[in-house]
Amino acid sequence: MGVLSRSDILVHDREKVDYVGAAPEYYYEEHLVTPKGEPLRRGFQVENVDTTLVRDIMTPAVFSVTPTTPAHRVVAQLLALNVHRLFVVEPSGALVGVISTSDVLAKLQ
Numbered sequence: 845m846g847v848l849s850r851s852d853i854l855v856h857d858r859e860k861v862d863y864v865g866a867a868p869e870y871y872y873e874e875h876l877v878t879p880k881g882e883p884l885r886r887g888f889q890v891e892n893v894d895t896t897l898v899r900d901i902m903t904p905a906v907f908s909v910t911p912t913t914p915a916h917r918v919v920a921q922l923l924a925l926n927v928h929r930l931f932v933v934e935p936s937g938a939l940v941g942v943i944s945t946s947d948v949l950a951k952l953q
Contacts, residue, residue, distance in 0.1 A: 846902040849928070856901040860894065908933045911940060919948055 877883055908931040909918055932941040
């Protein structure tokens with residue numbers, strides 16, 4: 845179906861951040877507490893919970909290689925697709941692993 849990456853989440857968060865308004869000055873200090881009773885510090889803001897669904901922010905494509913794909917082709921695909929990982933799938937479509945840029949770099953040591 846797709847992939848939800850850290851980049852997808854960061855882009856989404858950068859585009860949509862919604863904060864609860866600041867408490868009016870007329871509230872008493874004892875009213876400025878969390879549901880657990882912990883006091884809120886001056887200037888504290890509470891972020892509204894994001895109810896966005898994964899399907900709304902995921903990359904709707906899965907880039908993959910087979911277990912027998914040569915390493916140089918994996919690197920070429922990572923660069924050409926501008927992605928950080930490729931999914932390793934059997935010809936049947938079964939997921940058997942993930943190869944990342946970190947995996948490639950580790951092998952260069």
